[in-house]
Amino acid sequence: MRLNTERDAIEFALTRSSLPTGGSIYRGAIETELERLKERLLAEELARTVTLDVNVLLRRAANEAVALAWLTPVPLLLLPVLFEEKALAARQMARRQALIRERSQELMVLTE
Numbered sequence: 001m002r003l004n005t006e007r008d009a010i011e012f013a014l015t016r017s018s019l020p021t022g023g024s025i026y027r028g029a030i031e032t033e034l035e036r037l038k039e040r041l042l043a044e045e046l047a048r049t050v051t052l053d054v055n056v057l058l059r060r061a062a063n064e065a066v067a068l069a070w071l072t073p074v075p076l077l078l079l080p081v082l083f084e085e086k087a088l089a090a091r092q093m094a095r096r097q098a099l100i101r102e103r104s105q106e107l108m109v110l111t112e
Contacts, residue, residue: 030075030076033076034066034069034070034075034076034079035066037076037079037080038062038063038065038066038079038083041062041079041080041083042058042059042062042083045058045062045083045087046058051094053094053097053098054090054091054094057090057091057093057094058087058090058091060090061083061086061087061089061090062083062086062087064086065079065082065083065085065086066079068082069082
């Protein structure tokens, strides 16, 4: 079977579940793999980060993405997309915060 798009791959994964029935054994294995994937994705993002503020926000984004991924039937499949969205939002928030800090400092200089 050839999957032409990312959407086809996701639909295939959702409809063709080959999950073992041993709940706790399966969860433990998935939890380990999910943590490894989170650490790898986070390391790639952190390699492009220079400020501590963004670092903290990206770590929070990674944890939020994992929490959301656990709510789905295929957390390993969806974690990269969820983390990408959360990381983008974290970087945007860091830019807004830096801009606000800069403007606040300019106002403080004017009032002195």
